[in-house]
Amino acid sequence: MASREERKQKVVTVLNTARSMELQAIHQYMNQHYNLDNLDYGELARNIKLIAIDEMRHAEMFAERIKELGGEPTSDLAGGVEKAQSVDAIFPFDAKAEDDAIDAYNRFLAVCLENGDSITAKLFETIIDEEQKHLNYFDNVNEHLGKLGAAYLARIAGTSASTGPASKGFVLGGGE
Numbered sequence: 001m002a003s004r005e006e007r008k009q010k011v012v013t014v015l016n017t018a019r020s021m022e023l024q025a026i027h028q029y030m031n032q033h034y035n036l037d038n039l040d041y042g043e044l045a046r047n048i049k050l051i052a053i054d055e056m057r058h059a060e061m062f063a064e065r066i067k068e069l070g071g072e073p074t075s076d077l078a079g080g081v082e083k084a085q086s087v088d089a090i091f092p093f094d095a096k097a098e099d100d101a102i103d104a105y106n107r108f109l110a111v112c113l114e115n116g117d118s119i120t121a122k123l124f125e126t127i128i129d130e131e132q133k134h135l136n137y138f139d140n141v142n143e144h145l146g147k148l149g150a151a152y153l154a155r156i157a158g159t160s161a162s163t164g165p166a167s168k169g170f171v172l173g174g175g176e
Helices: 004-038 042-068 087-114 118-148 150-156
Strands: none
Touching: 004 042, 004 087, 004 118, 042 087, 042 118, 042 150, 087 118, 118 150
16 A cells, blocks of 8 residues: 555645646636637637636645645646637637546546545545536537627627726735
8 A cells, every 4th residue: 555645646746737737728718818809709708817717726726735735836837828719719629628627637536535635636526616617618609609600709799808807916905
């Protein structure tokens, strides 16, 4: 049987893999957000930005758990960013990325349970639920694009990309 330290390391490894996937998703989704906003599809841009913010939270949750287990959170991206995607390409691309993440996170959850870490397993369960919501959104938009095409995009053209008041950040928020 593996030592407690070896079991912890296996969990840290899957957490860092998941974190690198989240970091890549953040970069991908923010790139898409900027492109959709430039194309004046504000509603789509706004929702992808909000999903990117969810991914930022996930990356931080993974980092915090890695630190609790005595590991070093990665800052590496799992892959590159696909740039200049057409509107029609974004949503099936993102749905596949979310589906792949759900599949990987379910496998990582099993690693956690196999190594006696129910706390990290619960973390993966929570994040899997959120990734499923992202997948459902991307599938829904893709279905609308497939059925309605230009009419769907015309309805969205000119909508606001605003996600509300901007965060003041650390300095302006009174952190220093």
